[in-house]
Amino acid sequence: MKKETRMPEAKLEQIAPYRWRLSQDFQPGMNVPGEIIASESMIPHILSDNTPKQVANVATLPGIVGASLAMPDIHWGYGFPIGGVAAFDLDEGIISPGGVGYDINCGVSLLRSNLTSREIRSDIPKLVDALFNRVPCGVGSEGKIKLSGNDLTRVLEKGARWVVEQGLADKDDLEFIEENGGMTDSDPSLVSDRARERARKQLGTLGSGNHFLEIQVVEKIFQPEIAEAFGLYKGQVVVMIHSGSRGLGHQVCDESLKVMQGAARKYQLDLVDRQLACAPFKSPEGQDYFSVMKCAANYAWANRLAMSGLVRQTFAEYYGKPWQSLGMSMVWDVCHNIASVEEFAIDSSSHKRKLCVHRKGATRAFGPGDSSLPERYRNVGQPVLIPGDMGRASYVLAGTETAYKTTFGSTCHGAGRVMSRKAAVRATQKGNIARKLAERGIIVRSRGKWTLNEEIPEAYKDVEDVVAAVHGAGISQKVARLKPMGTVKG
């Protein structure tokens, strides 16, 4: 049964459970319709946030195919909405730094262990302190790894592989990182001196804002067979890391956006918002951006893997055992701010086309059978890591064939904010956040003066609702729910 929700500015038509169509006549110049994945109860909030307008803006870009997509954690962002997915034809379409965002390859990695929450619950305060002291975090934090110019070049080329070559991680980790932790054909010579300067002291650092490092327990298993393939079981302790390319990514995006302002004029691209600035994918400006974006993406994979190494060292020292005997191997590492060339069939055609897929606050969710997945996961689909907030839960999902057919192999990336940072601070000024969370059994350490206030659980949508929507839409399926035990924030 079709339902319609009318608001002053947007009309969404339900075309399937959890799938809502924004008509192509919503705004002049739309080349494709919009489509939002959401539950019915989420729709009023999405409409009030003006995000359909941003979905429509993206639909006006040249060469977009299928639909301008939004995931259920969609919220207002500059240019492209956060939670947006858009795919562009390689010949007719564009590439846009605004479609990737400033934190290029912001993403999540997950380490498993053979420890159980029962065994280590009393250790959590000391473990969190040890992680807080070992993993640099906070505004402008710098790490212990100081990269020479040549080393940085190799990081930009090789990504996570460089970290393995330095003995800071295990070569088996690479199999369980998207793109094996490094996109090919990156050209470090295109990375500016300023971007390099920002990168040299920040490898292996968490940063600030919503980035975190968290000890979690697998609280519930939904799909035992898939969980087994992912090496997850109830009661198991895991560690999640959420971070990105740090100042390097910000600098690359900022510089590229300025180049794209000129490119948009040069190629006479009629933009409804200057933050959508872009260039034809195959133009020199487009290819240069794609190359430097890959450099920043590679740096981010190296960054998260270097931090994984620091986490392993911390646990190994604390328990007096090698990390290998604690079973701290990599479950998976996903990025959720990226542009990537991938092959998809459009409009039920069996013919596959190469497309430039932009995911800004959206996660790849390839299903069973995809040849790019490691053998261990090939029958069940890739792990999808969804960080929630520090008080409730995070999720491990699995990619599906439906995602491949309907959302360019994409799903949500997190909970999505419902409260501004300032509003969150106002709401919490009289309370001690760390103490309140400790009363719920969650130990939190933070570097920033207001970070905990800004990042209170109530500032985010309940990740349960977001995950229910992507599960309901069939673009990923629930595998495990993870509950926080101890969190390090920047």
Next chain:
Amino acid sequence: MFHFVEHKADLAVELEAKDKAELFKTALEALIELIIEKPEDFENTTDLSENLRISSHTISIAASGFDDEERLISLMNEFLYLCQVKGFRPLYINNIKFDDKGNVMADLSGFSVDSDIKLIREIKAATYHDVKIESGEVWRVKVVLDV
């Protein structure tokens, strides 16, 4: 004059001034307000403020662009780079100048990273999102910041 407008994930600043130079100056003053923790009683103590001004040093930054919007965003991002990467802690915007080649220059007074003046927030960038400068008797613009 400036005031901040809250968005869920990001932050916008609405700027208002009597002319273009003051608009650009106000944009940088808004960034100071956001990212720099000034000494206690800075706002209320003229003596302290004067002493700080005397003991500070000056740095100039410049930006270029196709139009005023691009120049403004570039200048704000140049300012963020100076604070967040080079470690300068500006407290005053002394002067804004434009040349006939489309460049804008700003003189900033402040302190080095090892002073007591701290950076309290990281801003990734000033964005181009819907940026449009209105000119006339009053100059206005709204700039969205990625935090």
